Amino acid sequence: xxxxxxxxxxxxxxxxxxxxxxxxxxQLETAGVEWLHLDIMDGHFVPNISFxxxxxASLRLETKLFLDTHLxxxxxxxxxxxxxxxxxxxxxxxxxxxxxxxxxxxRIRELGAKAGVAINPATPVSTLREIAGELxxxxxxxxxxxxGGQRYIPGSxxxxxxxxxxxxxxGKHILLEIDGxxxxxxxxxxxxxxxxxxxxxxxxxxxxNIAKALKLLEESISRRTSEKQK
Ligand code: DX5
Ligand code: ZN
Numbered sequence: 768x769x770x771x772x773x774x775x776x777x778x779x780x781x782x783x784x785x786x787x788x789x790x791x792x793x794q795l796e797t798a799g800v801e802w803l804h805l806d807i808m809d810g811h812f813v814p815n816i817s818f819x820x821x822x823x824a825s826l827r828l829e830t831k832l833f834l835d836t837h838l839x840x841x842x843x844x845x846x847x848x849x850x851x852x853x854x855x856x857x858x859x860x861x862x863x864x865x866x867x868x869x870x871x872x873x874r875i876r877e878l879g880a881k882a883g884v885a886i887n888p889a890t891p892v893s894t895l896r897e898i899a900g901e902l903x904x905x906x907x908x909x910x911x912x913x914x915g916g917q918r919y920i921p922g923s924x925x926x927x928x929x930x931x932x933x934x935x936x937x938g939k940h941i942l943l944e945i946d947g948x949x950x951x952x953x954x955x956x957x958x959x960x961x962x963x964x965x966x967x968x969x970x971x972x973x974x975x976n977i978a979k980a981l982k983l984l985e986e987s988i989s990r991r992t993s994e995k996q997k
Contacts, residue, residue, distance in 0.1 A: 774988050775964045776981060777802035777835050777944070780826075781817060781915045782968030792830050794977040803832040804946070804966045805855070806915075809840035812864050813913035820846070820853035827854025835964075837885065837946065839912045840864065844871055851878040859883030859906050859944075862894055872901050883944070887911065888920050892929040900937040904964070905930050909957070910947030915968040919948030924960035931961035951987035958988045 778800060783791050795803065803826070808817040823834060836855035840846065843860045844867075850858055858880045865871045868884065875882040883904030884895060888911055895905060907930055909923035927945060934941045945962040950970035957965055967984060974980040 773963050774958050775802055776800065776971070776984055777804040777964050777966045778971040778977075778981075779804040779806055779915065779946075779966050779968030781806040782972040784972070788826070789829060791972065791977065792826070792832070795981075796830065796832065798978045798981045800981065801833055802835050802964065803830070804968075805834060805836045806968075807836060807838050807840060807850075808913060812841045812861065813839045815913045820849040823850065823853035823855060833857070835859070835883075835944075835966075837883075837906065837966075838864075839885075844874065847871070847874055847878060851875075851880050855880055857881035857883055857904060859885050859904060861885045861887070861912075862890060863887055868898055869901065872898060876901075883942075885912075885946070886926075888923070892926055892933060895930070895933060899933050899941065900939060902941050904942040904944055905934065906944040906946055907962070908947055909945050909949070909953075912947070916973075917948055919950075919953040923947075924956050927957060927960035927962050949984075951983050954984055954988050955990070 806817055808815045810816040833856045835857045836850055837859045841864050858875045860871055862884050872882045881903035883906055885906035887908050907926050909919045910917040930943055942964050943962050944964035945957045946966035949965050949967040954965050971980050
């Protein structure tokens with residue numbers, strides 16, 4: 768990305784126009800995006816249903832973007848191999864959906880993908896203490912998962928700061944991602960609190976012009992980051 772190289776924007780495909788995916792992915796690539804966030808919903812863990820491995824396999828043929836797959840599904844162990852074979856580069860499961868989280872994370876890594884764990888707004892960061900050192904990515908949900916276009920929950924920045932401390936204690940390079948309600952107003956706060964991957968659906972795909980929307984987000988992050996440094 769052209770602005771703060773430490774912070775990536777990961778557009779969430781959920782908000783895209785599904786009848787023009789090819790064109791929209793080209794626009795993201797032209798704008799310099801590196802990650803594509805894929806929201807997988809099963810109608811059980813979350814009320815909504817989205818798409819699954821066959822769609823990811825088609826996307827994989829279409830793009831070299833890093834496919835950041837967010838599984839909002841019950842019993843994700845049953846589907847890890849299918850998502851990996853479809854082409855997911857990172858697979859993130861929910862802490863709340865995994866009674867044997869260490870086993871699940873180990874399996875994701877055995878499959879050759881980066882492993883992430885997400886927590887819902889009401890789940891404390893401390894639930895990740897024992898698993899953090901095994902992770903490539905921690906995802907803090909700033910909305911209750913299930914739908915795009917919701918409002919960012921205040922207090923998410925505090926959780927990002929706690930997660931940042933947890934990551935520092937591991938001494939490892941672990942990405943910190945925030946997901947839900949990210950726009951030019953909320954992105955700077957999230958970046959300042961330590962997020963280095965910002966998922967953004969509505970604020971990228973629903974503004975009429977993808978390149979302009981990305982630029983607005985990038986500018987908001989770099990402006991507020993430099994204000995902090997003054
Ligand atoms: C919510 C999803 C998010 C969502 C983000 O369940 O995990 O990735 O699509 O969309 P916006 O940016 O519209 O909140
Ligand atoms: Zn997501």
